[in-house]
Amino acid sequence: MERTFLLLAAFIFSSAQCQDTDPSRDPDASLTVCKPDIRDSGVHSAQILELQGLIQEQAQLNQEQAQLNQEQAQQLKALQESTSAAVPRVGFTVALRQPLGPVPIDITVKYPVIISNIGNGYNLTTGIFTARVSGMYYFSYTMRNNLEAGDNVYTKLYAYRDIYDDRMSHNTFSGFLLFPL
The missing domain is CATH 1.20.5 (Single alpha-helices involved in coiled-coils or other helix-helix interfaces)
Incomplete structure (x- = not known):
């Protein structure tokens, strides 16, 4: 123009x-x-x-x-x-907020305080996170294998060991879906 x-x-x-x-x-x-x-x-x-x-x-x-x-x-x-x-949202953070152990046998650590539980993958009663979506996940500890739908993730307290925590939530367990596969 x-x-x-x-x-x-x-x-x-x-x-x-x-x-x-x-x-x-x-x-x-x-x-x-x-x-x-x-x-x-x-x-x-x-x-x-x-x-x-x-x-x-x-x-x-x-x-x-x-x-x-x-x-x-x-x-x-x-x-x-x-x-x-199309992108599912999955993630959780739970806290202990109290000392645990020592106990005479290996147990699954049940984090009683849910800070977030998007997608409801963490089970408060069992202390186990169940991946409801196949994908690559990030957890706050190193893991060798990839997760598939239905895989369970949890932390374990070994016999005669203890975990220290208090109201400051120093000991937490977290995970979230990076992307689905």
Whole structure:
């Protein structure tokens, strides 16, 4: 559109007749006055039609670009909605908040305080986290194998050992799904 305007402006000004006003005859006039002379400018109707065609073409391109932008925005929104809805959210953090042990046998540590349990994978009664979604999980301890749906994760207190904790929750057990597989 900018190019069309410049062509049109150059065309109009090149075909103008300019008069320089004499300030001695007219003290208020100190500017050069230009008036287009369409009769003598050599303007052909073909040139005018060409310029009008360029203007219409530019307007059509602008309209098509606006439509493309709107379609892309709708596609992006649909993609964002489908992506966020498809990703399951799984994660938990539990705390002991009291000392445990020593005990004479190996036991599963049952963390009695649930700080968060998104997806309800941690069982407060058993102390076991059950992966309800297959995927790659992160736990706050190192683990050698990948988890599958139905796998159980828990911490164990060995016989005659103890775990110290208090109301400050120094001893916690956490895990969350990084991404599904």
